[in-house]
Amino acid sequence: MQEACFPDSPSILEMCDIQMHFGGLVALKGIRYTVPPGIIQALIGPNGAGKTTLFHCISGLIQPTFGHVLFEGRQINGMLPHRIARLGISRTFQHVALFKSMTVLENIMLGRHPRTRSGFWATGLRLPAMRREEREIRETARSHLDFVGLGDSANLPAGTLPLGKQKILEIARAMATDPRLLLLDEPAGGLNMRETEVLGELIQRIRACGVTVILVEHDMNLVMEIADRILVLHYGSQLASGTPMEIMDHPEVIEAYLGGG
């Protein structure tokens, strides 16, 4: 078990000196940051800053070369992604990764995986406990579908939805796992203004449910409006962090985004 690197502050997620090397390329150069519970934490930075790489490290899809990640005080780097999902971290993907030939409802039902148990033999034999669980999965999935307002698309194949709805569906699927930490990778990418507005409201409702949200996003209006805190990455290093107001006035951030390049 690794020591916490921010022992004094309440935190849901701690990243302790995370480095990620891909051969000679250093994608993350030692990220040391803590996220307090119950907030919307934005993660911004130019393309190639290492935002998605950091998400992959947190959700277990890749292992950081150095450093460790603590979720609610527990070390999670080194665990397989499905174990991390069961602990209470869920995510969406930059390029929508829905199960396209499955229906909208089935996609969300799949999200119940870490909270249910029926195994191979129990499902094959249709044991009573499994049938009960299956009913439960269906009902919970329906309520998640209603939560995001996709109730009337339940039986459509997920791949047939327009992009805006697919992005929302992916969030609903992630929420179905009952996460305490939700990682959203560019949820507004490809959305129009109206859709982005709806998305912003949805993310705020998710925070109201007590779920901590980490948001990678390029839409600055959205970020400034809903984020409680912002962390700026630049070429794999932390450039700045603080409230939206602090970040907007930060000279180095302005330099990185507007000038210099």
Add this chain to the structure above:
Amino acid sequence: MNKNDRWAFAGMVLLIAVFPGIALKVKPISHYVDVMIFAGIFSLVSLGLCMLMGYAGQVSMAQAAFFGIGAYSSGILTSRLGWNPWMAMPAGAALSALVAWIIGVPALRLKGHYLAMATLGFGVIVHIVLGEEVKWTGGPSGMVDIPGLKIGGWKLISEVAWYYMIWAVVFLALLFCLHVIHSRVGRGLRAIHEEEMAAESMGVPTARYKVQIFVFSAILSALAGSFYTHYVTCLNPGSFNLMWSIRFVLMVMVGGMQSLWGAILGAVLLTFAGNEWLQVFSDYEILVYGAMLLCVALFLPGGMVSLIPKAIGIFQNVQTSLYKR
């Protein structure tokens, strides 16, 4: 099971139930009942393999080896050690499951088609052992005088009795597989097939599911091998070589990879092809199989079963156009 599956299941049970009544009345096809017994046995193998290929997205080239493990376990335990066949059958299945687990755990942890490579090697090893290990397996000359099956005090002798027993087992296996597919685990498997990374991130233990399906397919193959042994009552290692593994893969592909119905259809078609229709090609049979594989892969990736909805569509079109007149 959804509504379509229920209708298909009922239709298939009916078809299988009336088949011997018809076939036995018509002289030139009266031996088809015997062919259908083999088709039923091979259907068990193709069902398991279909779950593995169509749903877990992995290929095994060792189904004939698992078939052989089941067959020889039954043969040796009953004829040499005097076990009851019904006891020998689960023993063979358990041995097969254990072996599959030992191969599957390391091979399926890795991404990509390592399982196909590992099973290819393993299949060859099993075939060599069955042929060379003379003391227990009889080596190249095989085994004879293996007892038949009894249910209660009643000996299964007639072909019709065997036919109904085997197909009852096939339907039970099919029902089991359908239940798995339309459930939590089945959704997990389909998710792995479509977006493995997303599936794993949503809590699907991808490696464990793949191993479980592989072990399951090995168990079904071993059971099929045991039934085969007690039906033909003699064994020789030639029935368990790589060619047979390829045939099993072909059954699934010809029938339709993502369909359990297709797996059974494929097993029936290829059994008839092998036992009846392709005899004229004798040594060139393998070429015909190769051509079949190529044609299915190029022109009919959904397999024969994908033709059924199309046929229904055409039928309905014809019907509506007739009504219009």
